[in-house]
Each structure stands twice: as C-alpha cells, then as structure tokens.
Amino acid sequence: MAEQESGAREPAEFGLDDAALAAHPTVYAADAFAGRTVLVSGGAGGIGRAAAWLLGRLGARVVLAGRNAEKLEGARTAMAAHGLYVRTAVVDIREPESVAALFARVAAEAGGIDMLINSAGGQFPQAAIDFSAKGWNTVINTNLNGTWHMMQAAARAWRDAGRAGSIVNIVVVTTHGLHGVAHTIAARAGVIGLSQALAVEWAPLDIRINCIAPGVIETPGWRVYDPKAVAAYPRSNPMMRNGSTWEVAEACAYLGGPAGGFVTGEVLHVAGGSQLWGETWTIEKPDYFRV
Ligand SMILES: CCCCCCCCC/C=C/C(=O)SCCNC(=O)CCNC(=O)[C@H](O)C(C)(C)COP(=O)(O)OP(=O)(O)OC[C@H]1O[C@@H](n2cnc3c(N)ncnc32)[C@H](O)[C@@H]1OP(=O)(O)O
Numbered sequence: 001m002a003e004q005e006s007g008a009r010e011p012a013e014f015g016l017d018d019a020a021l022a023a024h025p026t027v028y029a030a031d032a033f034a035g036r037t038v039l040v041s042g043g044a045g046g047i048g049r050a051a052a053w054l055l056g057r058l059g060a061r062v063v064l065a066g067r068n069a070e071k072l073e074g075a076r077t078a079m080a081a082h083g084l085y086v087r088t089a090v091v092d093i094r095e096p097e098s099v100a101a102l103f104a105r106v107a108a109e110a111g112g113i114d115m116l117i118n119s120a121g122g123q124f125p126q127a128a129i130d131f132s133a134k135g136w137n138t139v140i141n142t143n144l145n146g147t148w149h150m151m152q153a154a155a156r157a158w159r160d161a162g163r164a165g166s167i168v169n170i171v172v173v174t175t176h177g178l179h180g181v182a183h184t185i186a187a188r189a190g191v192i193g194l195s196q197a198l199a200v201e202w203a204p205l206d207i208r209i210n211c212i213a214p215g216v217i218e219t220p221g222w223r224v225y226d227p228k229a230v231a232a233y234p235r236s237n238p239m240m241r242n243g244s245t246w247e248v249a250e251a252c253a254y255l256g257g258p259a260g261g262f263v264t265g266e267v268l269h270v271a272g273g274s275q276l277w278g279e280t281w282t283i284e285k286p287d288y289f290r291v
C-alpha cells in the first residue's frame, strides 16, 4: 500500500492488493465461516474484494458479483490460486431481471447462499445544485434501488428454502460531515431506513439485516475524487488516518456471521469517529465556510 498522506497516487494503487488480502492477519478462527456460502456484490471492488478474501479464508464459499467480467475474473483467479472456493457472476443490480438471473444461477451452482454483502455502489462528487436528472437517477438507482433488488431477491430465496440468512449493506455516513455527494446520502439514508424496517418485517423469516457506514477507506473507487480532496481525507476524522478495506471486512464478518447473531437493524460506523467529528469534502469546500 502506498503512503497514506499523499494525494498524488494512481487510482490502481489505492487500498490493499490481493497479496496483502491473502496475508493480512485476522481476529477470526480459521473455520469461522466453514459450510457457509456468501454472495458479495461489488466483489471485485475494494471493500467487497476484502470481504470476499476474508470470508473465503475463513472457510466460506464465495460468489463475487459485479458488472465487469474481467475484473471479476481477476479477483477469482487471485483467490482461487490461494485455494479458496470462488465463483463469479455478472450482474447489474439496477436491473431486477439481472438480479433474478443472478439468484437463479447462485441457487443452481452454489445451492443458495447464507449471507449477502451489498458492496456494489458508488457516486460521483458534484455540487447538488448542478445534478442532472440522469446523474441523480443513476446514483439513486444504483445505491437504493439496486440494493433493494438484491435484498428482496435474497429474502425470497431464503423464505422459499426455509433457510436463515443475513444481509450486510455497505452505506456511507449519512448523519454528519460528508459533503458533495448529496445524492448518495439520500440513497443510503433510504437503505438504512429500509434495513431497519425489514429487520423487523423479516425477523420471522430468520433474516438479519445490518448496515456498515465506512469512513474514508482507501479503494480503487477513489479514482473519481480530486487528488486534493483525497489528500485531505486522513484529516477528516479524529483518528486522523484513512481506514483499510480489511477493517470493513472484519466488521462484515462480525455483523453477517455467528458473532452478530443477536444484532439486527444496526448501523455500524467503521469510520474512525467521522460520524462525530470532522468534515469530508469530496468537492472543493466553498469559500463561505472558510472562516
Ligand atoms: C463523515 C465522513 C465520512 C467519510 C466518507 C468519505 C467518503 C468519500 C469517498 C467515498 C468514496 C466512495 O464511495 S468510493 C467507492 C465507490 N465507487 C465509486 O464511487 C466509483 C465511481 N462510481 C460509479 O461508478 C458509480 O457507480 C456511478 C457514479 C453511479 C456511475 O455509474 P455508471 O457507470 O452506471 O454511470 P455513468 O454512465 O458513468 O454515468 C451516468 C450518469 O451519471 C452522471 N455522472 C457520472 N459521473 C459524473 C461526474 N463525474 N460528474 C457529473 N455527472 C456524472 C451523468 O449524468 C452520467 O450520464 P452521462 O452524462 O450521459 O454520461
């Protein structure tokens, strides 16, 4: 991993690579997820990939889903070379038919899943007053509608199979300090509300639903942010550093697995305290606030 304070790195350098994810120490027992199957959307991205590596290393069968087949294959190859059970599937979470096809395939090829991590998502930084209708709809469709399609498909499969399940939705910090991405705050606040409603409604189905709100986590997704904004990220939380994808992955293992068995409807901030202190400007900070 490149040094944390610099904003001048190539996007491909952001975050932990496969070699680091293969070797990173974990607090969990080596067989903590043995016998479980986990579907990770955005599984070839930064956070999803780390979660896939961790759960795979803990014994889970892992299915990686995303739009880009080449990226998925790259992740699969790296994990398979480490002896992990990994399958891939192309999906656009915004399309209900695509999501239905994904779940049909997962049922046929992997015998269904026990856990879903919704890490597919993203946004672009822009002053809200300049959002186009298409830009707004793209972000809402991806992060709110797409996450919903995945949650509903998983719940239907679990209900029909009489099988318990758990969902971890990766969101953003919605309550404090994140600026220049109002569309995603709206979408993720929707996901959090939805998750809380469904934690109750789907409890009789033995389905748990929780969210993780990461702070600044170094991933290839940072490519859409200005290097000057990225350079300031480590100073946007009281711990004064960026987080790593591994730190989010270990939270996924907690919330989604047996350790979190009595936890549902929760939002866990893995954000270095940025939900309480600091400001993250993804666009240029307006002069108005420079006092
Ligand atoms: C408290 C602190 C906590 C601290 C928390 C701190 C967090 C800060 C950092 C957060 C980091 C992350 O989440 S990074 C991890 C997530 N990854 C990303 O965000 C990666 C980039 N995002 C994506 O790819 C997204 O999925 C998404 C933006 C929705 C793009 O999806 P698509 O590829 O399907 O869409 P595109 O075809 O590219 O674009 C569709 C339309 O969207 C609009 N659009 C797209 N990019 C645009 C841009 N740069 N500027 C304007 N408009 C744009 C245009 O209208 C596009 O249409 P046309 O005009 O016709 O083209």
Ligand SMILES: NC(=O)C1=CN([C@@H]2O[C@H](COP(=O)(O)OP(=O)(O)OC[C@H]3O[C@@H](n4cnc5c(N)ncnc54)[C@H](OP(=O)(O)O)[C@@H]3O)[C@@H](O)[C@H]2O)C=CC1
Pocket (backbone or CB within 6 Å): 041, 042, 043, 044, 045, 046, 047, 048, 065, 066, 067, 068, 069, 071, 091, 092, 093, 094, 119, 120, 121, 122, 123, 142, 146, 170, 171, 172, 173, 213, 214, 215, 216, 217, 218, 219, 220, 221, 222
């Ligand atoms: N990194 C950070 O600092 C933070 C990240 N987050 C959130 O965490 C989640 C993961 O982010 P991160 O790993 O950093 O970002 P990445 O961009 O590395 O990964 C996101 C993945 O989502 C997939 N994806 C995007 N849109 C779709 C779609 N319509 N259908 C299927 N897959 C899709 C992409 O795969 P493909 O290209 O194959 O479609 C991509 O690999 C996102 O929701 C992000 O907003 C939240 C706070 C901070």
